[in-house]
Amino acid sequence: MVLSELGKKISGALRKLANRTVVDEEALNEMLNEVSRALLEADVNVKLVQALRQSVKRKVNLEELAAGVNRRKLIQKAVFDELCNMLNPGTSPPPLKKGKPNVVMFVGLQGNGKTTTCVKYAYYHQRKGWKTALVCADTFRAGAFDQLKQSATKARVPFYGSHTEADAVKVAREGVDLFKKEKYELIIVDTSGRHKQDTALFEEMEQLAEEVQPNSIIFVMDGTMGQSVYDQALAFRQRVNVGSVIVTKLDGHAKGGGALSAVSATKSPIVFIGTGEMLDDLEPFAPQSFVQRLLGLGDISGFVNA
Amino acid sequence: VLSFLKGLTTKTELTAEDLEPVLNEFRDSLIAKNVASDIAQRLCDSVGLTLQGNQLGTFSSASRLIRNALETSVTRMLTPRQSEDLIADIVNKRRETGEPFVIVFCGVNGVGKSTTLAKVCYYLQSYDLKVMIAACDTFRAGAVEQLRIHARCLNVDLFEKGYAKDPSSVASDAIHCASEKNVDVLLVDTAGRMQDNEPLMKALAKLVSLNKPDRVFFVGEALVGNDAVDQLLKFNAALIDNQNTNKPREIDGIILTKFDSIDNKVGAAVSMVYSTNIPIVFVGVGQTYVDLKKMNIPWFVKALLR
Ligand SMILES: Nc1nc2c(ncn2[C@@H]2O[C@H](COP(=O)(O)OP(=O)(O)OP(=O)(O)O)[C@@H](O)[C@H]2O)c(=O)[nH]1
Ligand SMILES: Nc1nc2c(ncn2[C@@H]2O[C@H](COP(=O)(O)OP(=O)(O)OP(=O)(O)O)[C@@H](O)[C@H]2O)c(=O)[nH]1
Numbered sequence: 001m002v003l004s005e006l007g008k009k010i011s012g013a014l015r016k017l018a019n020r021t022v023v024d025e026e027a028l029n030e031m032l033n034e035v036s037r038a039l040l041e042a043d044v045n046v047k048l049v050q051a052l053r054q055s056v057k058r059k060v061n062l063e064e065l066a067a068g069v070n071r072r073k074l075i076q077k078a079v080f081d082e083l084c085n086m087l088n089p090g091t092s093p094p095p096l097k098k099g100k101p102n103v104v105m106f107v108g109l110q111g112n113g114k115t116t117t118c119v120k121y122a123y124y125h126q127r128k129g130w131k132t133a134l135v136c137a138d139t140f141r142a143g144a145f146d147q148l149k150q151s152a153t154k155a156r157v158p159f160y161g162s163h164t165e166a167d168a169v170k171v172a173r174e175g176v177d178l179f180k181k182e183k184y185e186l187i188i189v190d191t192s193g194r195h196k197q198d199t200a201l202f203e204e205m206e207q208l209a210e211e212v213q214p215n216s217i218i219f220v221m222d223g224t225m226g227q228s229v230y231d232q233a234l235a236f237r238q239r240v241n242v243g244s245v246i247v248t249k250l251d252g253h254a255k256g257g258g259a260l261s262a263v264s265a266t267k268s269p270i271v272f273i274g275t276g277e278m279l280d281d282l283e284p285f286a287p288q289s290f291v292q293r294l295l296g297l298g299d300i301s302g303f304v305n306a
Numbered sequence: 307v308l309s310f311l312k313g314l315t316t317k318t319e320l321t322a323e324d325l326e327p328v329l330n331e332f333r334d335s336l337i338a339k340n341v342a343s344d345i346a347q348r349l350c351d352s353v354g355l356t357l358q359g360n361q362l363g364t365f366s367s368a369s370r371l372i373r374n375a376l377e378t379s380v381t382r383m384l385t386p387r388q389s390e391d392l393i394a395d396i397v398n399k400r401r402e403t404g405e406p407f408v409i410v411f412c413g414v415n416g417v418g419k420s421t422t423l424a425k426v427c428y429y430l431q432s433y434d435l436k437v438m439i440a441a442c443d444t445f446r447a448g449a450v451e452q453l454r455i456h457a458r459c460l461n462v463d464l465f466e467k468g469y470a471k472d473p474s475s476v477a478s479d480a481i482h483c484a485s486e487k488n489v490d491v492l493l494v495d496t497a498g499r500m501q502d503n504e505p506l507m508k509a510l511a512k513l514v515s516l517n518k519p520d521r522v523f524f525v526g527e528a529l530v531g532n533d534a535v536d537q538l539l540k541f542n543a544a545l546i547d548n549q550n551t552n553k554p555r556e557i558d559g560i561i562l563t564k565f566d567s568i569d570n571k572v573g574a575a576v577s578m579v580y581s582t583n584i585p586i587v588f589v590g591v592g593q594t595y596v597d598l599k600k601m602n603i604p605w606f607v608k609a610l611l612r
């Protein structure tokens with residue numbers, strides 16, 4: 001399971017702390033070093049890791065602790081809380097309303113899995129009884145519409161797009177209007193890959209959002225990404241109202257820590273993870289229970305309520 | 307760092323203890339630039355060893371000493387031992403055998419293989435070479451149409467057999483066709499795959515071992531984090547392990563894409579070259595045909611150490 005290696009390392013560091021006879025500054029630092037190393041190896045943003053260290057140290061001020069306080073539990077809880085905060089932005093994804101036209105727009109960097117995930121997302125909801133359709137507003141990438149068309153056909157989801165129109169905003173509007181008229185409940189808009197350095201494409205994204213007025217914007221990120229995720233995700237969030245995150249390619253070897261950066265930068269929860277190239281390789285994601293599993297809460301549940 | 311160096315000026319020789327804090331700080335800055343964390347550590351360790359015992363003069367020369375050592379080490383690492391002369395090799399093979407020069411592009415999903423292939427096509431055409439493209443990604447939706455569009459724009463032939471065919475036999479048919487058409491260079495696109503996906507890695511090795519291409523290029527993206535090294539090592543290992551010859555084809559070069567979306571977080575290149583010694587042949591800096599560049603090492607080292 002994704003991120004589970006990271007979880008093992010962190011709970012290992014916490015357990016080591018629990019086995020020490022004296023819990024002093026040195027022990028705390030050693031544990032924090034170990035946790036930091038594990039986070040950095042998993043591609044969590046350097047700044048977030050530094051913030052975690054500082055925050056734990058602030059909460060666990062060893063010198064000023066009253067006698068009798070259980071230092072181990074205090075430290076463990078501080079680490080646990082910080083990790084929960086990283087994965088859980090405290091917001092929930094914009095809800096979809098049955099019987100109404102819900103427009104969901106996908107955005108993200110080039111090649112991160114938007115088109116594939118759009119179709120998986122459509123397939124997932126269609127099987128749950130939603131009347132679902134796809135709109136291809138990527139008029140930029142070679143073969144983008146063919147890709148969506150072929151995948152959507154396989155998933156038996158209706159689609160709209162154009163081989164000739166170059167104006168993505170126009171295609172998006174036409175597609176969304178068409179499916180609204182036909183009383184579709186879930187209208188999913190796929191967009192071109194883009195990055196913050198490309199001002200023209202970022203502007204286009206704003207116009208797209210303005211035009212189709214999405215109920216929800218999903219940021220799709222590749223789980224193998226490194227230190228650049230944070231800046232990129234933040235830039236997307238600054239331009240459009242990202243409300244949730246989907247992390248893809250977690251069937252590979254990557255530890256997926258970049259996802260924590262995307263959550264932090266967009267202040268949005270992870271709602272699904274992508275675990276392969278097939279239509280049903282999409283799993284719902286619940287941060288809270290994930291962190292619990294991540295840290296093997298079975299063995300350390302004692303400190304959660306400490 | 308500065309205060310630490312001031313403390314050093316009275317000493318004559320640098321010791322490991324002197325160096326540790328400054329190297330740790332440097333390691334963290336490398337990680338922030340997206341160098342994989344264990345590679346950053348190893349790089350610092352080796353720089354530390356070369357510096358130990360060095361005589362120390364004035365303050366300014368101490369700071370220069372450390373910087374220079376890092377700069378030298380990274381520059382040496384990134385400078386290929388043999389100069390890669392793709393064009394000369396193509397011309398030689400054509401003159402000696404009359405057969406097409408075959409280049410295979412491989413890598414994980416969505417990194418930019420097909421786009422890079424199209425850019426390389428454009429680059430080769432600027433040397434008046436006759437190029438053909440082989441659509442051996444017979445899996446991903448729209449992969450063939452994507453290449454068809456590029457082939458049309460670049461005015462070259464596309465060899466394709468549609469989807470669901472065995473990629474290595476498509477490649478072999480394409481080579482025959484290229485030979486008949488007196489093509490100089492055949493560019494073979496392959497499907498993206500995760501490095502841990504054994505059946506797909508074996509299929510790639512089969513394509514390479516059956517068709518004996520003249521070059522195998524690994525396409526990676528500059529955005530990748532700690533997974534960079536694992537991807538490259540496993541692709542190379544899969545090639546070596548699955549060919550029944552004592553001189554198996556290996557990865558000849560790396561093409562790193564999406565440099566335009568990382569600002570100065572250039573570390574992925576360091577991780578890949580440090581761990582394999584495989585040279586970076588080109589870097590991708592955008593989504594159009596001209597966005598393919600040779601690596602500018604001084605610029606690169608500056609970005610890394612800034
Ligand atoms: N292994 C794996 N591959 C994936 C996953 N999600 C997407 N992919 C693959 O990643 C590659 C890129 O996916 P796309 O859906 O084309 O990405 P995109 O974001 O739409 O790309 P652009 O439109 O060019 O920006 C394809 O080869 C997909 O099959 C996943 O969860 N696991
Ligand atoms: N910004 C930027 N985008 C790039 C670069 N190279 C490729 N891309 C984009 O990355 C996305 C994926 O490119 P593809 O060439 O389809 O990638 P691929 O590796 O062939 O993907 P699969 O075949 O699905 O595994 C497209 O949107 C490209 O335009 C680059 O150097 N810079």
Ligand SMILES: [Mg+2]
Pocket residue numbers: 114115116138141144190191192193
């Ligand atoms: Mg797409």
Ligand SMILES: [Mg+2]
Pocket residue numbers: 419420421443449495496497498
């Ligand atoms: Mg491709």
